[in-house]
Amino acid sequence: MQMNLNLDIDYVATAKKVTNFLDKKLDRYLALSGKQRYDLKSPTFDGMPKGPVSGNSNENRMININIAENVVDCVGQAMRNLTSESQRILLSRYSDSMMVYKIAEELNYSASTYTRRQEKALCEFADRFEFQVIKHGLQDEVVDLHVYSKN
Template sequence: MDLLLDIDNIDYKKTALNVQGFLDHKLPHILRLANENPASLKSPVISDMPINHDGSNHNEDKIVKYIAAKNLINGVAKAFQSCSKTSFQILKSKYIDNLQDWQVEQLMYCSHSTYFKLRDKAYNEFADCFELQNGCKDLHVYK
């Protein structure tokens, strides 16, 4: 695996759209599965709870799904915190504080076009950090 070749082949616009889709549509579902709210994304919880699953018990399936959802939430929280200060502020404002883009734009005192460039950069930073978390997949889109 050639890391530099992978980095050169990232489609940053499509990666930003993929991350936005994940955070806008999949994350709320994951939060519901774990009985959490967006505030839980502020601080990850470390869990070394072992998972042993043979697929034969319906209650066990629910527990495994719950633990997987909790692990993904922790991965999202750690990825948010691993981003640069500006990117973290954008992601926190949108996905923890539930602000709209125009509200985040005003909060950051930047122009419309500058905000959207910074937002896409934040999405790409999130993808970089998220894939390194335990149990989290690569959200990058490659050329």
């Protein structure tokens, strides 16, 4: 059996898509899960599987909350599994809500160096998040954050 792995990633577009997810969509998942951005830094797993169930509207709300909790757990786990540099960049921005110029200053990066390193960190996050989403069985609930080149 031959597997067709598409490794031709458009890094700029992927970084933009991840930024949109972390800046906008993550807030909805956080709200539904009852968690805050600072929770991304520490493990919050209870060890219990959180599989979807089906049924009436109350059950559907519980399913949405369950999915949101799992997505937030995936984001946190992906963040904590990043390389040290990527972790510092993304957790400073998306957990501590630091301004970009302040992060660059703390890391002693020029604006252009910070931009390149942030793009790399965002793409690394997309890879690690994809792994967590699949591991948690959420691939039908969460869109892939990668953008692939059309070669």
